[in-house]
Amino acid sequence: MSDQGESCPLICGTAALARWALARVPHATRAAILVAAAVAAGAAFNALNPFGIPWLPSPGNRIGIPRAFEARLPQIDAAQALTLYQAGEALFVDSRDAKDYRRDHVPGAINFPMREWPDFWPAIQSDLPRDRLLVLYCYGAHCGLSTRQGKTLLEEGYEKLAVLDYGWVTWIEHGYPTVLHPEGYPTREGGG
Numbered sequence: 001m002s003d004q005g006e007s008c009p010l011i012c013g014t015a016a017l018a019r020w021a022l023a024r025v026p027h028a029t030r031a032a033i034l035v036a037a038a039v040a041a042g043a044a045f046n047a048l049n050p051f052g053i054p055w056l057p058s059p060g061n062r063i064g065i066p067r068a069f070e071a072r073l074p075q076i077d078a079a080q081a082l083t084l085y086q087a088g089e090a091l092f093v094d095s096r097d098a099k100d101y102r103r104d105h106v107p108g109a110i111n112f113p114m115r116e117w118p119d120f121w122p123a124i125q126s127d128l129p130r131d132r133l134l135v136l137y138c139y140g141a142h143c144g145l146s147t148r149q150g151k152t153l154l155e156e157g158y159e160k161l162a163v164l165d166y167g168w169v170t171w172i173e174h175g176y177p178t179v180l181h182p183e184g185y186p187t188r189e190g191g192g
Contacts, residue, residue, distance in 0.1 A: 072154055076135065078164070078170045078174045082174070082176050084133065085108075092106045093128070094106065094111045094138075095137065095138040095149045096139055101113075104178045104181075106137070106176075110128075136153075141167075172185050
């Protein structure tokens with residue numbers, strides 16, 4: 001009996017068989033297998049992680065927001081936003097660029113351009129109350145600036161947040177008040 005014990009022929013034979021089989025697999029195939037294994041491991045980690053990014057848009061088309069934040073960052077429709085606006089129950093935060101805010105915006109909204117977060121955050125931090133609902137909005141359906149801003153504000157400890165679904169576009173399409181049109185924008189149906 002050898003020092004390696006009775007299992008050595010089984011283990012050594014299996015290892016030799018694996019080396020023999022691997023030598024017959026082309027390099028490109030081995031590389032493809034390694035890449036597939038890495039993608040599968042990454043996908044599994046993302047799926048199990050509560051801060052993982054969804055592979056498909058959520059029901060509200062919020063691409064790229066971690067699942068853990070979706071429940072804490074609700075989307076509201078234009079009618080809900082108007083109700084909050086008229087009751088004075090929320091501070092509207094315009095996440096768009098400053099030039100677009102200067103063109104027109106929701107009356108009383110403050111401009112906090114998400115693309116310039118590092119420059120604006122120190123100056124505006126004291127102007128954002130933590131005890132009041134903040135309604136964030138940006139350009140429209142495919143704009144993620146307000147959602148990204150909401151996620152960042154959640155990380156900073158803000159809890160009372162909502163995102164206006166379809167943003168500025170839906171506000172105007174509904175004919176709601178703006179700085180340039182205090183009585184409301186004319187809608188396609190001619191109202192206003």
